[in-house]
Amino acid sequence: MLDALTLATGVAALLLAAWCGWAAYRDQPTKDWHFIGMAVVTVLALVQMVVGFVQLGRGEKPDQGTTIFVAYLLGAFACVPAAGFMSLAERTRWGSVTVAAGGVVLAVLEVRLYDIWGA
Amino acid sequence: MTSGEPEVSEGRRRLSSGPGTLLVWLYGVMVVGAVSRSAVQISTEFDRAPLAYSLSAVAGVVYGFITYSLVRGGETARKAALACCVLELAGVLTVGTWTLVEPSAFPDATVWSDFGIGYLFIPVLLPLSAIYWLRKGAPTGDAA
Numbered sequence: 001m002l003d004a005l006t007l008a009t010g011v012a013a014l015l016l017a018a019w020c021g022w023a024a025y026r027d028q029p030t031k032d033w034h035f036i037g038m039a040v041v042t043v044l045a046l047v048q049m050v051v052g053f054v055q056l057g058r059g060e061k062p063d064q065g066t067t068i069f070v071a072y073l074l075g076a077f078a079c080v081p082a083a084g085f086m087s088l089a090e091r092t093r094w095g096s097v098t099v100a101a102g103g104v105v106l107a108v109l110e111v112r113l114y115d116i117w118g119a
Numbered sequence: 120m121t122s123g124e125p126e127v128s129e130g131r132r133r134l135s136s137g138p139g140t141l142l143v144w145l146y147g148v149m150v151v152g153a154v155s156r157s158a159v160q161i162s163t164e165f166d167r168a169p170l171a172y173s174l175s176a177v178a179g180v181v182y183g184f185i186t187y188s189l190v191r192g193g194e195t196a197r198k199a200a201l202a203c204c205v206l207e208l209a210g211v212l213t214v215g216t217w218t219l220v221e222p223s224a225f226p227d228a229t230v231w232s233d234f235g236i237g238y239l240f241i242p243v244l245l246p247l248s249a250i251y252w253l254r255k256g257a258p259t260g261d262a263a
Contacts, residue, residue, distance in 0.1 A: 067163070071155050082142055090140040098144045105148055109240065 002051055010110035016041050017103025024096035030087040033056040036085045038099065045077045072116060075082025076109045130138050131193040134256060139189060145241060146186040153230045168227035174214060174230045181207050190215035201253045208246035211235060
């Protein structure tokens with residue numbers, strides 16, 4: 001697995017979480033710029049998923065099993081968009097809180113992905 | 120509306136607006152986590168820790184039901200979700216204590232092991248906040 005990509009996605013997810021957390025603190029819903037941020041994080045997760053599949057295709061094996069690895073890749077990809085859609089339906093600070101929580105969840109998934117792939 | 124009471128609209132009380140959005144999201148994450156985890160473990164290595172994996176599956180079903188109730192809304196769903204949250208809290212506390220007192224019963228972890236430490240303690244915090252939110256949504260006025 002590309003460690004740099006995992007790290008970048010994790011850091012981007014935490015930044016997104018902080019940004020949306022700040023919006024929630026200021027009692028604001030998610031705005032266009034937040035959605036662009038979510039798109040950036042989602043693209044990173046998508047690239048990571050593609051890279052992960054390519055590496056599996058090359059016959060490399062994750063330490064903790066292919067099934068779990070694939071499940072986490074899919075989860076990481078779906079995480080932020082799902083939270084984003086919920087914030088579209090909830091135009092209050094609580095939508096921002098939800099996206100912030102989505103960012104934190106993605107960061108945790110990245111740590112797990114790193115463990116699952118192994119050194 | 121920034122927080123406060125669940126909205127009352129068109130008869131069926133909404134439970135998924137405001138703070139409810141965050142609850143739906145976190146419960147949704149736990150559904151995916153618990154269900155997929157137990158599905159993988161039960162299908163591949165059930166014999167290693169049958170108790171732990173079964174408990175994870177039960178947790179997943181409970182989470183699923185609460186998520187559905189929150190999204191559906193209405194008074195019946197509110198009461199059902201409240202009952203499940205109490206069940207969930209009891210489950211987390213029981214399994215959490217059980218795993219600490221007798222680790223040998225659990226060769227592998229469940230979502231509720233050590234009060235959900237592997238899930239940032241979300242499993243123990245979630246029912247508490249959900250119970251608070253659902254109680255706030257109780258009908259006011261007449262003692263129905």
